[in-house]
Amino acid sequence: MSDTHQQSIGFVRDSMLPQVAPPLGETGIFKWMKANMFSSIANGALTLAALAAIYYLLSGVLPWLLNGVWQADSIRECREILDGKVGGCFAVLAERWNQLLFGFKYPSELYWRPTLAFVLLFVAIAPVLFRKVFPAQMLWFSALYPFVAYFLIWGGSVLIPLFALLGFVLGYVFYSTFVARSFALGSFGGILVAMAVWYITGFLPIEGVLATEAVASRDMGGFMLNLILGTVCVSLSIPFGIALALGRQSDMLIIKWICVVFIEFIRGVPLITLLFVASVMLAYFFPPDANIDLILRVIIMITMFASAYIAEVIRGGLAALPTGQYEAGDSLGLDYAQKMRLIVLPQALKISIPGIVNVAVGLFKDTTLVSVISMFDLVGTIRGPVQASSEWNGVYWELLGSAALLFFVVCYGISQYSQWLERQLQTDHR
Amino acid sequence: MAETAQMQVSDEVAVSIENMNKWYGTFHVLRDIDLTVHRGERIVIAGPSGSGKSTLIRCINALEEHQKGRITVDGTVLSSDLKNIDRIRSEVGMVFQHFNLFPHLTILENCTLAPIWVRKTPKKEAEEVAMHFLKKVKIPEQADKYPGQLSGGQQQRVAIARSLCMRPRIMLFDEPTSALDPEMIKEVLDTMVELAEEGMTMLCVTHEMGFAQAVANRVIFMDAGQIVEQNEPKEFFNNPQHERTKLFLSQILGH
Numbered sequence: 001m002s003d004t005h006q007q008s009i010g011f012v013r014d015s016m017l018p019q020v021a022p023p024l025g026e027t028g029i030f031k032w033m034k035a036n037m038f039s040s041i042a043n044g045a046l047t048l049a050a051l052a053a054i055y056y057l058l059s060g061v062l063p064w065l066l067n068g069v070w071q072a073d074s075i076r077e078c079r080e081i082l083d084g085k086v087g088g089c090f091a092v093l094a095e096r097w098n099q100l101l102f103g104f105k106y107p108s109e110l111y112w113r114p115t116l117a118f119v120l121l122f123v124a125i126a127p128v129l130f131r132k133v134f135p136a137q138m139l140w141f142s143a144l145y146p147f148v149a150y151f152l153i154w155g156g157s158v159l160i161p162l163f164a165l166l167g168f169v170l171g172y173v174f175y176s177t178f179v180a181r182s183f184a185l186g187s188f189g190g191i192l193v194a195m196a197v198w199y200i201t202g203f204l205p206i207e208g209v210l211a212t213e214a215v216a217s218r219d220m221g222g223f224m225l226n227l228i229l230g231t232v233c234v235s236l237s238i239p240f241g242i243a244l245a246l247g248r249q250s251d252m253l254i255i256k257w258i259c260v261v262f263i264e265f266i267r268g269v270p271l272i273t274l275l276f277v278a279s280v281m282l283a284y285f286f287p288p289d290a291n292i293d294l295i296l297r298v299i300i301m302i303t304m305f306a307s308a309y310i311a312e313v314i315r316g317g318l319a320a321l322p323t324g325q326y327e328a329g330d331s332l333g334l335d336y337a338q339k340m341r342l343i344v345l346p347q348a349l350k351i352s353i354p355g356i357v358n359v360a361v362g363l364f365k366d367t368t369l370v371s372v373i374s375m376f377d378l379v380g381t382i383r384g385p386v387q388a389s390s391e392w393n394g395v396y397w398e399l400l401g402s403a404a405l406l407f408f409v410v411c412y413g414i415s416q417y418s419q420w421l422e423r424q425l426q427t428d429h430r
Numbered sequence: 431m432a433e434t435a436q437m438q439v440s441d442e443v444a445v446s447i448e449n450m451n452k453w454y455g456t457f458h459v460l461r462d463i464d465l466t467v468h469r470g471e472r473i474v475i476a477g478p479s480g481s482g483k484s485t486l487i488r489c490i491n492a493l494e495e496h497q498k499g500r501i502t503v504d505g506t507v508l509s510s511d512l513k514n515i516d517r518i519r520s521e522v523g524m525v526f527q528h529f530n531l532f533p534h535l536t537i538l539e540n541c542t543l544a545p546i547w548v549r550k551t552p553k554k555e556a557e558e559v560a561m562h563f564l565k566k567v568k569i570p571e572q573a574d575k576y577p578g579q580l581s582g583g584q585q586q587r588v589a590i591a592r593s594l595c596m597r598p599r600i601m602l603f604d605e606p607t608s609a610l611d612p613e614m615i616k617e618v619l620d621t622m623v624e625l626a627e628e629g630m631t632m633l634c635v636t637h638e639m640g641f642a643q644a645v646a647n648r649v650i651f652m653d654a655g656q657i658v659e660q661n662e663p664k665e666f667f668n669n670p671q672h673e674r675t676k677l678f679l680s681q682i683l684g685h
Contacts, residue, residue, distance in 0.1 A: 328530035332544035333520030346534050427576040
């Protein structure tokens, strides 16, 4: 009896089991498909329907893309080459590429200047966007870049950007001297000093002094114009937006109400209206002999528009900060400017990143609206000189599709950067 | 302990509040407050919630504005002049109930920010001072972390170190242990006791009556925006005079 009992309980393994692969339906691609595509009958049906839709779409688009004609002089030649087959007429991009990039009036022998400015743009924004990667000294170049870029793209006397720079420098000197006494005195005094410098130097006869060949604003166009308006307006509207948001919170009633009225008014007006004002009506508000550059007027209007939106986004960020942060800053004896710069804004701006990027991306795409005031940006160039020409009349998908692609690349880049930045700045809960 | 504490108090006046009144709108929060704090004195302010204790000490560094009366801190009369206020604030340290550390800066940066920007101390020197005080509150190893990675008690000790880095002559504590787990209260109170033993002038709003008995040389009891009773801790706890004080003490010491 004891024998049988021992046999049923006692056990000694004499050979170890080898590792065996799991059943076919439980690994790799099969498991993934089972889990994600065919987990139920309804899901399976939807998967098949989606696959059919993708197939239908690609079977239309792919031949059009792959069969495309890149070498032709007109849409008629494209059609002859295609001979009834499906295919895009991408030759228009090859033939009109420079027009799409620089506009149809920019002197072709000077294309290197905006191209160089474009390359330098990356050198200038790299240390701003990636603080930890690049040495801080590179920020000096970033600060000088706007003046370099202006000189490269517009040409003319080198004194124009230098005087503009002088205004900023003297304004900053005034600000840093007086900010310790009062933040408001420092900032408003600095602005007045800068404007005085610009006003006075405006009378100096500098035409042709140390000059390169000048290109007028009305000759700017193509994607270059979108990039100029986009980068300038985004980089200006963030500081203006911050100033408006802080002004709206100010204890000084007049400043507060100026900011409130500005923000509410600008937000209540369509951008196109502002652009028409810039192109047609703004002249009535200036002295008759004042000739403010068209692009400058458009930049002012788009910046005003975007900064009103950014101000509201940042106000949301400011409101999200606990009052304890302000009190801690106060209790350590920091003054207003220090408290804002070191404690409040770094946190409020971090909270506001998604909203600011939202406005920036929208603004960049809105720069195509300048085509309605007869400026030939990328869309304006396509709708105007390119499609109106007898060679390319009738080409739509290829041109507008590539315009969409250009904008998508830039906007998607901005969006990806902002998400990376948000992860970088996440210090509060990890 | 009480005797030695008494001996460190000098005749020099650190804070003097004369006939101070404050209103929130029409609500009279602080009524005819008169209080003189000598250098080296440790004062505990107790009272039911809403009695104006926090508001009182927040008036001393002008986080709250008072409408009537006179507050003199370290010989400077508090006025609406911003420079004046900033100077007083840099001499008066404050520790908050919710720590209020700056979450976007490391512990070390939290401690060096004000010395660098307000006192214009060179960065290296400010960091040495900060490490000294972080050692004092026993968390030098956390210097490179962010506040969000620390426990509540550790955060509050950093907040104390951050204030000390400004070398304040007076420290204000606004319910420093009220947001902490019971286990963490002790580590913060230990730090405060140590500070008191070094002769720091302290005004503490707290419900820690054990701390009051051990460290304070005066306990002030407030109710309805006024000082109801003040006395040495032994007398205050053993022989309260005012009815409201007796009621308060019976309720908080009852169990």
